[in-house]
Amino acid sequence: MGSAVAKTKHILHGVFNDEVPLLEACKKLRASGIRIKEVYSPMPIHGIDGVIGVPRTRIAICAFIYGITGTSLATLMMWYMMVHDWPNDIGGKPNWAYYFNIPAFIPITFESTVFCAAHGMALTYFLRCWLVPGAKAKNPDPRTTDDKFLVYLELTQEQATKAEEILKANGAEEINHKGSFVVPAAYTLEEAH
């Protein structure tokens, strides 16, 4: 359904002074079929992900993969250096085979696992959120890092009118129109559902 025509989208900022009315407003917006583009807040809001449809982050899975990479690298390194390349007899405790020395290798295997998991995950987090030195501030309103909670919407004209009503009815302090932009015809089909 829907024909490929260019659409005008209006940017709307619904500003709240607390998380509770914002959550309520978000539920109502979603119930009336309005897609919430993003929510900005000074602190994490518990339970918001389900309400606005943010999928659960997979960053912990990444951490696990980085962790087992660290385990493998440490194992490989210690096997190569201590058993394969230059086996030493240290204090009457020879390095004939890896499994003989496993107890002594546990600490570094563990440290290396933690090292890779922690740094890999941190790096993934920085890149995925594009938190890098010199990046531009991503919040559309500077007050959202202080004490304001903001619902960011990109809507068509009729949706915008409806959204405005819902936001007002649920205690939005301000509703700011931040201009509009045209979505080219080629991109509008996917929005039609």
Added chain:
Amino acid sequence: MHAESEIRLPLILGNKSYRQISDDIIAPIEGKAAKGWYTLLILCALSFLWGIGCLAYTIGVGIGAWGSNNGVDWAWDITNFVWWIGIGHAGTLISAVLLLFRQKWRMAINRSAEAMTIFAVLCAAIFVTLHTGRPWLDYMLFPLPNQFGSLWPNFNSPLLWDVFAVSTYATVSIVFWYIGLIPDFGMIRDRVIKPWQKKMYSTLSFGWGGSARHWSRFEEVSLVLAGLSTPLVFSVHSIVSFDFATSVVPGWHTTIFPPYFVSGAVFSGFAMVLTLMLVVRKIYKLEHYLTIKHIEYMNIVIIVTGSIVGVAYLTELFIAWYSGVEWEQYAFLNRATGPLAWSYWAMMTCNVISPQLFWFKKIRTSIFATFILSIVVNIGMWFERFVIIVPTLCRTYLPSTWNTYTPSFIDIGIFVGTIGMFGTFFLLFSRYFPVIAQAELKTILKSSGEQQKKDAAQHAHH
């Protein structure tokens, strides 16, 4: 919203709003520094410089400049290393272990405790770098391909485990700390007016925006990092204790060392956090956030860890007697009655007796008593490491090698220098960085704020 029992004391005093929390955290950054801050900074910077001088001298002439001799070849060096790294552990414990246990009171102290961790580990790193004697060859500690027929470090040795443990601990702590700092830098960036501050905090905040997606990742990353840091912090001090425990020196060769060292580390770390917090609280007027209740909670941790340390001391004595090994028995007899017995008894008094005073509610809720006792505990924990290392090395197996130890002024200079460095870094941190994790604090305002709790209670009664 999470409701909390009325009986539980509020963690944020006064009638605070989100706005006010931001205002209170940003006040030291935007405002003028107090006179006391400058005085302390000059004092710390001067001792830091003095320490750098002694450090340069040591590198120039070698570690013979210390009071080290044939027996006591570590001088003060490893004592200071273990002391500093132990202090660092409280920061990780507060931010990681207390996060896993969902202790909300950690939120007011975790930021500065983590900063303390990082600065303490840096101080520890100086000693551990230097104790090799030729610090310019320290790259040989790492498994790098080399020209000696590819001679690798010994992975069976606890000294090498220490290299890996301490470097992992230092870098992971820095990353954990910085990830938490980013949202707060974002808040400061959006609030400050001076152009240079705007620029500085823009760069530091990495473009933070606080969107729901970013917060969700932020929370996941914090949780996983806490989960990783918790075993990490236990492993680091266990490995530090292995440096002693896997040797065959009487007095060191004991299996009790890992838990004993870890609880000692937490014990001294909490004491250092208290010393610093009580000063920060006063200078930056953060009494509403760092309440008496926070101090009391920390003092309770001090009782617990201090008692574990006390039990460990007594167990050591018992096992030395029970083992029937006369070298082991002599090691402890020498500690308690030998020429350096005063240090043993100083340790016993400071670490075993003084924390027990916190059983009295009056004492553990008194700021003055807490401040004094926190310093006493730190002195005691320094002596613990001194007692383990120096008297033991003064009296080893061969009586002809027996000797004693006096520190040279270089020993003292480097130690005083690291205290200066620690102080300098901490003062700069407390002036330019958000000392309290304000974003986290805002999440508990409604459940644990004083006014908010009163309102909720009133609401419930009607």
